[in-house]
Amino acid sequence: MGNIGYRVINDFQRIESNVIEGYKGIATPVIGDVMGKMWVMNHLIKSINSPGIHVVGSALTVRTHPSDNLMVHKAMDLAKPGDIIVIDASGDTQHAILGEIMCHYARSRGIAGFVVDGAVRDRLSISNMGFPVFSKGVTPRGPYKEGPGEVNTVISCGNVPVSPGDIIVGDDDGVAVIPKADAELVLTKSNILLRQEEEIVQKIDQGQWDRRWVDQTLEAKGIEIKQKV
Ligand SMILES: O=C([O-])CC(=O)C(=O)O
Numbered sequence: 001m002g003n004i005g006y007r008v009i010n011d012f013q014r015i016e017s018n019v020i021e022g023y024k025g026i027a028t029p030v031i032g033d034v035m036g037k038m039w040v041m042n043h044l045i046k047s048i049n050s051p052g053i054h055v056v057g058s059a060l061t062v063r064t065h066p067s068d069n070l071m072v073h074k075a076m077d078l079a080k081p082g083d084i085i086v087i088d089a090s091g092d093t094q095h096a097i098l099g100e101i102m103c104h105y106a107r108s109r110g111i112a113g114f115v116v117d118g119a120v121r122d123r124l125s126i127s128n129m130g131f132p133v134f135s136k137g138v139t140p141r142g143p144y145k146e147g148p149g150e151v152n153t154v155i156s157c158g159n160v161p162v163s164p165g166d167i168i169v170g171d172d173d174g175v176a177v178i179p180k181a182d183a184e185l186v187l188t189k190s191n192i193l194l195r196q197e198e199e200i201v202q203k204i205d206q207g208q209w210d211r212r213w214v215d216q217t218l219e220a221k222g223i224e225i226k227q228k229v
């Protein structure tokens with residue numbers, strides 16, 4: 001391993017593909033709710049694509065200097081199909097860390113998407129490609145390619161720690177991070193919550209949603225309700 005600030009780790013342990021497949025179709029709010037509403041990125045990191053995007057993959061992490069994408073290029077060459085490259089650019093949006101050319105190359109390598117705590121550019125072309133990109137902002141100002149930066153070390157992205165191999169799920173609502181040690185349990189809990197939410201919607205449609213819990217909660221808090229103003 002090189003010097004701190006320039007470390008590159010070539011590979012990491014990925015979660016079994018059946019677990020990753022299991023998250024396909026599960027929306028980020030459900031996943032976030034079963035993790036105590038804690039492991040979702042800041043709302044500023046959002047899809048630059050047209051509505052309807054949903055992507056799941058293993059995090060390949062990059063920490064860049066906020067103006068530089070050399071290590072993102074290195075990461076693209078190390079990635080395996082299905083990886084999502086998650087980039088900590090310190091939340092700075094003065095320089096785009098990637099654009100359409102990099103998305104074309106990433107797609108050619110089977111990379112599933114990018115998440116950037118920073119800015120990107122070429123928004124329309126990327127959106128037209130349908131390649132999943134989540135970022136804090138968009139700017140025409142380009143990046144340098146000199147370093148420093150690190151690949152596959154623990155990073156912070158959207159105020160959430162991300163380790164190489166964690167599962168990333170991104171959709172129209174934002175990005176959730178599932179720590180790899182919890183991936184199977186969170187999937188099981190997500191499927192249970194998903195079914196419960198579907199049942200609630202069915203009950204609403206049938207006019208049968210039991211609303212007693214609202215008044216029970218207010219009563220338990222000792223809140224008095226007046227009959228009229
Ligand atoms: O110039 C860059 O490094 C980023 C960019 O716009 C592209 O990938 O198209």
Ligand SMILES: [Mg+2]
Binds near residue numbers: 099100101121122
């Ligand atoms: Mg470009």
